[in-house]
Amino acid sequence: MTTAALHPTETGRSRYGGWMPRLRGWLAVLPLVGLCIGLAAQALGHPEVAALAWTLATLAILVVLASQVVTSLAQGDIGLDLVALLSMGGALALSQPLAGAVIALMYAGGQSLEAYAAGRAGRAMTALIARQPRTALRDEDGALREVPLGALMPGDRILVRVGDVLPVDGRVAAGRAVLDRSSLTGEALPVSFGANEAVLSGTVNAGTPFTLVAERPASESTYAGIVRLVEAARSQKAPMARLADRYGLAVLAVTLLLAGAAWLATGDPLRALAVLVIATPCPLILAVPVALVSGLSRAAGIGVLVKGGGALEMLAKVRVLVVDKTGTLTHGTARLVSTRVVGPFDEDEVLRLAASLDQASGHPVARALVEEARARGVAVSQPAMVTELPGEGVTGSVDGRPILVGGARLMELHDVRFPPADATRHATAAVATVLIAIDGAPAARLEFADPLRTDICNVLADLRACGIGRVVLATGDRRAVAETLVAGLSIDAVAADLDPTGKTDTVAAERRNGPVMMVGDGVNDAPALAAADLGVALSARGAAAAAEAADVVLLVDSLAPLPRAIRIAKRARTIALQSVWVGLGLSLAGMIAAALGYLSPLQGALLQEAIDVAVILNAMRALGGPRDVSEPTGRRAPRNA
Known part of the structure; x- marks a missing residue:
């Protein structure tokens, strides 16, 4: 069985055009029907009808194969399908219609098996694309209108129904959202997000309907980026997959030399035909793509x-x-690691007043302060008369009290003098130190850091x-x-x-x-x-x-899946190499046996198919694996994933 080299990321698509993927799944029907009709006619004592049925079945596949070979040659690719073309044509020329029909069935069956294996292996990657939403329910002045994704803009309010895929990145407008992120991150359990928390496009609403406020256009969302990356991945060809290109001519040359030598030495063209029949390069052009696509699919399944x-x-x-x-x-985000209150102020009250004022600032440290206050359940107030000095801090009033939140320079400008800081605390780990003054007096010193995961x-x-x-x-x-x-x-x-x-x-x-x-x-x-x-x-x-x-x-915003991905990659590569060398070794042994007269063309075709099926099934082992390699751990990813 010799087949077209399938790129390992094509996941079932053929290089021969859009009609081939649909044809390959049904290609084996023609030779199977012809073979059965021929066998029935032979049993009923009509050998001429049997020969005609087998010949027609072989010719049908021969036409398809010839078109593939011509396409390959036009692209400058001397494909190994040429061996299959010679073996089928030789069987007809040497009046071996039954052998020709079996070879045709083996070839067509290989095409169908390859399409099935690659399609199954690429299911996780193609599912990412298939799930991409096309429309969204946008709130327009209190009325819901279904609009194309391209029409969504930052600030739009979108209703996400139960089971809907989030169309854009955004934040939960109110209440809580329960999201299933398994298709993107491999997490086994849904994750709950509160009001104003960031959520990713591509996740699925597993709870009650909620309103999403878009933060970026659909074309710039996480899920759109993932789809682009998947499409790019599917168009690439791996170095291992180029084994067929690198060694294809060598395999073809060895096959033709061995077949020619057997013919010249014995004068029997059937010896040459038997060598051609069993000269399968499938370990080269099938095992590697199937194993690698299986690995890509497993990796996509864990995020x-x-x-x-x-x-x-x-x-x-x-x-x-x-x-x-x-x-x-x-x-990668600042977090409050130390709070030192100065004077008679209460820590929660200082945090409430500072966070209330910092609501008006877009600085990352200001956002971290506001998030810390909300996490502690502190109710913030509306600030007034807010002024922000870039790089210095924010001034304003909260509940009628003047507040300063910023660095040492801001305090100097307002003549607020803090006691000297303890130079030993967080001296090297602090990302930023924030000073807070209330009513013109020092109130607190906050230290923010970016801690290790x-x-x-x-x-x-x-x-x-x-x-x-x-x-x-x-x-x-x-x-x-x-x-x-x-x-x-x-x-x-x-x-x-x-x-x-x-x-x-x-x-x-x-x-x-x-x-x-x-x-x-x-x-x-x-x-x-x-x-x-x-x-x-x-x-x-x-x-x-x-x-x-x-x-x-x-x-997922975590390094945790990386070791598992490396184990998946190692397993896929090992299985691919196993399939290549074991398969080629068996094929070479069969070719030698055929050249010595131990295998007829029909026997060679059957042995060849057994080798090919074994190679593909072995390559598909990359879809599975040990529990710690192939199954999600079920641990929740960090909330800011």
């Missing part, structure tokens, strides 16, 4: 989008990890177990901040004070230790992601530049 078979192969080979800090080892120790240990021998932190932060933050983590080296060029240089320098995987999430990480042997962007919702430059995108 890891791998952009093609080549990236999956490299994922199995990486030995060095260069990782960014902000948003990767950490959450709670699961980072376990993730690094898992990565080590997956074969990562060296871990390097590459960050733009000061060395003291970086080293203090990662103290105790399994990190071999720290490269600090880096700009984007410095991160790229770090990646290049680490190549001496093996293939390098770079993990980051920001715009400044994009050059390093592109320069690495494998770039991994954390969360498709992050910077678009990072996701575009990366080879792998984690759809």
Whole structure:
């Protein structure tokens, strides 16, 4: 059975045109019907009818195969389908109609089996595209109107019904939303989101209807980005898949030489025909694509989008990890880590007044302060007479009381003098220190930091177990901040004070230790992601530049799926190589046996099909695997995923 080389990310699509995918599933019907009619006619004593039925069945497949070969040759591809063409044509020329019909059935059956295997393997990836919504219910002056996704704009209020896929990124307008994120992140359980919390497009409403306030157009949403990445992944061809291109001519040459030698040595053309029949390159052109697409599908099922078979192969080979800090080892958002009240003020009251004023600011630290107040259940008030000095802070009044929230410079401008800070507390880990003054007097000193992810120790240990021998932190932060933050983590080296060029240089320098995987999430990480042997962007919702430059995108805001994805990639690659070399070895043994006269053309066709079926079934093992590789853990991802 020789078939067209299927790109590992085509998931069932054929390179021969739009009509082939539909045809391949039914291709085996013609030779099967012809074979059955011929066998029945032979049993009833009508050999001429049997021969005609077998010949017509063979000719029908021969026409399809010839069109594929011509298409390949026109594209400059001397495909291995030429062997199948010669074997079927030879069977008819040598008056072997039964052998020809069996070869035709084997070929057509292989096409159908390949289409089924690739389609099943790519189901998780194609499901991401199939689920993309086309319209949304927009609230227009109190009336709901169904509009195309392209018409949605930031600020639009959208009703999300039970079972609806969220069409855009946004925030919950009021109440709570219960979302099923399993298709994007592999999470087993729905996650609940409160009012004003950010939610991702592509997730499914598993609770009651709620109103979503859009934050970006549909074309810029997380789900639209994922769809674009999947489409890009499906158009790429893996280096392992190019084994068929690299060795195809060699296999073809060996086949023709062996067939010709057998014919010349014995004078029996049936020997040559038997060699052609069993000369199957299916381990090359079937096993690799099916195994790699299976791996891509498994990775997509746990929330890891791998952009093609080549990236999956490299994922199995990486030995060095260069990782960014902000948003990767950490959450990338400021969090309140210390509150020191000055004077007679109450901590909750200070937090309430400061958060009330900071509602008017868009600064990340201001947002963190407001979120902290809401998390504590503190009721904020409406601020008045708000003035924001960029880079300095915010002034205004809350409940008639003058409030200052900002840095030391703002306090100096208003002649508010704070006592000296304790230089030992959070001296290196603090992202920002915020001073609060109430009624013109010092009230509190707040310190914000970007803490490590709670699961980072376990993730690094898992990565080590997956074969990562060296871990390097590459960050733009000061060395003291970086080293203090990662103290105790399994990190071999720290490269600090880096700009984007410095991160790229770090990646290049680490190549001496093996293939390098770079993990980051920001715009400044994009050059390093592109320069690495494998770039991994954390969360498709992050910077678009990072996701575009990366080879792998984690759809959940966590590094936890990465070790599992590496195990999936290693398993898929191992299975592909097993299928290739074992399959080719069996085919070569069969060709030699046929050349020596131990196999007839009919026997060779049957043996060839047995080898091909075994190869494809073995490759499909990549769809499954050990529990820790193939099944979601059921743990909830961080809320800001």
